[in-house]
Amino acid sequence: MSKLLDIRGLRLEAGPKGKRTTILHGLDLSLNRGEVLGLVGESGAGKSSAGLAAMGYTRGGVAITAGEILFDGIDLAQASTATLQDLHGRRIAYVAQSAAASFNPAHRLIDQFCEAPLLHGTAARAEAEADAIALYRQMQLPDPQQIGFRYPHQVSGGQLQRAMTAMAMACRPDLIIFDEPTTALDVTTQIEVLGAIRDIVERYDTAAIYITHDLAVVSQMADRITVMQHGREVETAQTRKMLEAPKADYTKSLWAVRALDRPRRDTNDTETVLSLSGVTAGYGTTKVLDGVSLDLPKGRTTAVVGESGSGKSTLAKVIAGVLPPGEGKVLWQGKPLPGPYQKRNRATLRHIQMVYQMADTALNPRHTVRETLERPVRHFLGLRGSALRARVNQLMELIELDPATFLDRRIPELSGGQKQRIGIARALAAEPEFIICDEVTSALDQLVAEGILRLLLRLQDELGLTYLFITHDLATVEAIADQVVIMQRGKIVETGAQHQIFAAPKSDYTKRLLASVPQMDAGWLDGVRQRLAS
């Protein structure tokens, strides 16, 4: 039997002539009918470009410079626009990473569903609508009769992602490209979406390329996995084989579950540096935080875990003084802390610092590293001249970046991990006692994120820092937290020492959250779905 998709020696290049960079260096990929191939790699590995190229599509500035893309015998690399338009949506469909951004906000879901069948003439409007409702039902969307008649902004992210998969199914394509479809979702939502996607792909025997950076996710979805790095294939194997015995060193490094060896530390043997009692806060009439009480032990890491909308970032804003609380008290070293930061004195401001999720936008792109760091040192410590320079050099050494190489670079000339290190150095510049880390590793690749976490732990040991670590990633929590706070809908569901929460969660929500974290085990999804169903 011939392959459904056979990509040979595919080479993609980007950029203007003379300054071309190669995105794919001669990729080979093949797919049988009904087979699901997982495409795994870190950002910049070329996996998304490869997935789009499998549709004969490239983004602006990217060109196919060599190789062929045989889809059922048709070379998509050479195909005319008309041929591609005929295949797209009808025989090859696409499911994008962010469904919220990929549904047109101006049209109802069902109109967007019906567009491809009507355009390709595979169904009349009434049939297409009936089919949409049937697929919505199969994707386990609530109220399948009516949900299609809503606009995208009226539907939640997880539901949109399922509606998008239903839309891709509209013409019953032979191949669907899933481009990180669950990356933007919360873990508990992710399970539902993963399950629905897998059911429907199996039901219609659709072949799929499943692109992700998350190994645990891909091992649930794929029959076969290809690992990519720097635009090249590293290795390909059947999923079980790949999980049990990865061959390449790079694959092994990806497979190595985060192992930060760290002694267990108690949280009740130190004084409390910051405490909140009955804090309520919100925007306008909506309450985002509802009666939150919390003690942060000195020199320890408290992780605040929750899904989007749980109020964890709002908690950070209240502590930082960006959003004054409506009710309740915040005590800093036993003394009341004024709500708005404008009313806090300089010493307090100095001792509470923040590191942000997106180092890209949190650092001024027009500044050099030196300017970024000198400013808080001058402002908070009043250092000038050689003392200032010495302190900045010292900060760079703390974050393990060579001052001579990096100090005079501008922010855009740094990599994502380096930017986040500068973000940490900027917080350290004030010589704080307490740092709020808001999702500091969630925009980073796994290996880079691990480096940042190691750095944060080392700094804590050396400087006795207290961290409030906000995250939705339970693996990160397990790696670095001493105390864990679980939040849901603005309330604290459970607080406890890290080993207690992970070993013996008390609340149902915590149990569900922990069970939802994908495991590197091909049978995990089936197991957890059965457990959640019963």
Added chain:
Amino acid sequence: MPPLMKLISSRLALGAVTLLAVSALMFVGIELLPGDLAQQILGQSATPETLAAFRAELGLDQPAHLRYLDWLAAAAQGDFGTSMASQRAVADLLSTRLTNTMFLACYAAVIAVPVAILLGLLSALWRNSLFDRSVNVGALGAISMPEFFVAYLLVLFLSIRMGWFPTLARIDEASSFGDALYRSFLPALTLILVVIAHMMRMTRAAIINVLAAPYIEMARLKGVPRWRVIVLHALPNALAPIINVVALNLAYLIVGVVVVEVVFSYPGLGQLLVDAVASRDFPVVQAVGLFFAGTYITLNVLADILSILSNPRLRHAR
């Protein structure tokens, strides 16, 4: 009240307040000018006694704020006083001129708006093509030349050289509709050339801006042809800026045509305003000013409301 109605009624209220503020400003502006109506009518040689008597007769001896309220109340009922130059009621004077101005504005708008939006869509569809570049160069050329210059060029070529259209656009009640269209073709064409560039370039920019959105890529990957992507997927999301620039240009067509009217001696409001300013005919200046302000504010409020309605997030609450 539903949030959408609240938003719209607040825009309407804001428009009304702005109009009121403008009317007050205009009144104050005219108050600040030396001399008053009585002085104007009786001339420099009038004795103080006759002036005072005449002022009392006209009600000019009342304090300014009372006179403002009187004028406002009368204006609200359509009575803008009497023109000093012609001794006719300002409202009567305005009505024929207003019809002419609206006729010219609609004439230009009916052609300019669809053409500009179509050109904008096409130049976004064929971005960086020869078509796109020539349309852009042409539009920029037209907008860079002052409007009287465009007008004279048109007169020179289409009227004097070719003899196709009359140089002067004189129309009156007796002209038939077809005749009026023919006679006012040149001023209309001048206005079209002046306003097209702005609307066309904004349409193009708004569409191109939206084309970068992920849902556009999604539409293309569903096999939707490019023109359909532009019209069905990009345009509905680019409406707000387009509506705003169209409203601004419509306002210009009514309010800003003074120069073009003068060039073609077209009997519109602009001409009337110029004449009234020259002869210090304050009641007319005030009435025309108020009408211009009202037009501007109405069109802008309308644009605001239409932009709000074009946003599905505001039209359909969660």
